[in-house]
Amino acid sequence: MKYIPAFIILLLLWGGILWIFTTNHPSDALGYPHVRQELAQPDGALKTMMFQGGIGRDRHIQVAGAGLFFGVVTLVGFSLLIAWGCRSKNSNQEIAAFFWNLMVMIGIIYVGAFLMMVIAYQSSWDYPFEPHYLGPFPVGTTLMFLGICGVPVGFIVLYVLFYKEFILPAKSLARFHALVEARQSAKSETEDVS
């Protein structure tokens, strides 16, 4: 029973990959050498040095669903891995509900930021040369920096604030020192005997 989340995540990841691999692959899905030859392969270059992406809608429309699915499952999987790493048999159960609620909220915001980024990007398909800007970059790109890169800071805040309650409780640390001492004394006893 306790392995079901891991089973489901692995199954969904493989499902996402299968979906991606069976999706029709447009010829320019991965970009192409820059149309200006002097940029794509300047004098002295042995291979392509600059690529272009082309038309976003054309290259992404078929794989958007599969990509979105794989991305969401990946982010959910990462959030679950982080939650899994918080287990300690000596964790503070009195504030467990509060802690786990915060953890779930950050996970949801993380996935939400990804969805917003994808939506912002897809909404730029209608006017690719005049996208909306948020700060110096198009909205989707800014959300990539602030959302996908920024939201995990929330997990770090939890790590620091609840370190002694959930990551390494004082009882666990004390037990660790006891185990080290026990191993050292056992080792010295063995050496004495030999």
Place this chain on the structure above:
Amino acid sequence: MEGYRSFIVFGCILAYMAMCIGVGIWAMRRTKSTSDFFMAGRHLGVFVTSAAVFASTMSGFGFVGGPGIAYKSGTSSFWMMISISIGMCIMFFLLGKRLRLLAGLTNSLSVPEIVASRYKSNRTGGLMAIALLPGVFIYLAVQIKAMAVVLFDLLQDLDWTRSVSLEWCFIICCSVLVFYCVTGGMVASVYTDFIQGIIMIGAALLVFYAAMTTLDGGFTEMAQIITQDDPESMQPWGTMGMVSCLSIYFIMAFGVCGQPHVISKLMMTRKPEDSRHLLPLSLAGFILSAILWVSIGITMRAVVVGDFHLPLSDADQASSAFLTQYAHPVLAGVVFAGLFAAIMSTADSFLNIGAAAVVHDLPKLMFRRVVKNELFWARVMTVLIAVGAALIAYFAEDTVAMLGVMGWSAFAIAFVPTVALGLNWRRANRLGAELSVLSGFIVYSLIFFSGTELPFRFHPGAFSLLVTVTVFFLVSLATPPDTIEPDVEELLEL
């Protein structure tokens, strides 16, 4: 001052190299045992360790390869960088505590030794030592190539050094690196990492300012120039597309906790509870220094497509081209020193890990023997590994960043399931660990050597990592659990 640009830049780099050699000699006096050479005596403070963690993660891969691939493929490049924030979270949540506790309990000097203790199997640990070597060679090649390419570009600016060939640059870089690593070992590495980390952060912030003022409209104007040339290059998926970027994100983020040069630093802290402060400090350092990646990458693509700068004949020249053309000479000197700093610190870690695997782990775990005069042979092995990696770097055709992802993938396949998952899951067993590593490498090699390109350029490393994790999980569940040391078993639950 512009007239003396090349001399100022060289002055800064030479001063830095001299400092490295000085630290190497100082550290050699402090390196009295293999524990000092491989683990810096396990008494590092929080700031030194956090600087070592982020400096090792950033490396030449980030300082040279990152801007290079941003120039080549636009924002696709940034998925490698932004993945580190969640990647470090995963690494610290899964390993920050457990790795340090297990190292403290079993007095392990290396990641393969940790694996041997966890699974109570020398064969599993030995397999890890072997699995570590391909990644060491590839990733070290990345560092040497990055260093040689930058040095070569720099030498082209001076009349009297223009005739120095790229081959000689490889030899010079390899020699400095070897001297620094052989003399000082991990003690030299981590103590210079601290200085290097500060240089890297300072350099990145100054570069950010220089990049912002390259064009009057700052980054907004640059983003608009790139968008007018090719809108996709400035949108989140860049030129490589959604699936390719997501697969890179997957391997980079999940793979952090399988990078031995990074996770081995977690074993070196003075106290287990230091990991509480290591995570925020390491990530803050990484993000600040990664500003350089974004700044130079966007600026160079914008000025080239906007016809303000000649096209680059090698994308990896983006950093050096920016610094020699758009940065104040003193800033260029400091950044080049920072760049060499990043490369040296990572390369040093790899040389140490590789030497530890061959001289310490393999004989001890596979043949139950301890090499006589281990410290001497560790130094000899350091030289041999550096030479081998330099040859790979010289003959490899890939860019620094793509080579870097390849090395990253090799480590991730070997260590993510066995270490990151295995240290958190009591049910994991040695058969699962061994089969997962073997299956991952077989799949990765088949894809790589057959030249197969997965649909939508799904990264083969991400695919192989998922194979290893699946095999690890299923085999461990399908076979009986191992008997391990009771104290290790208890420690896994603490």
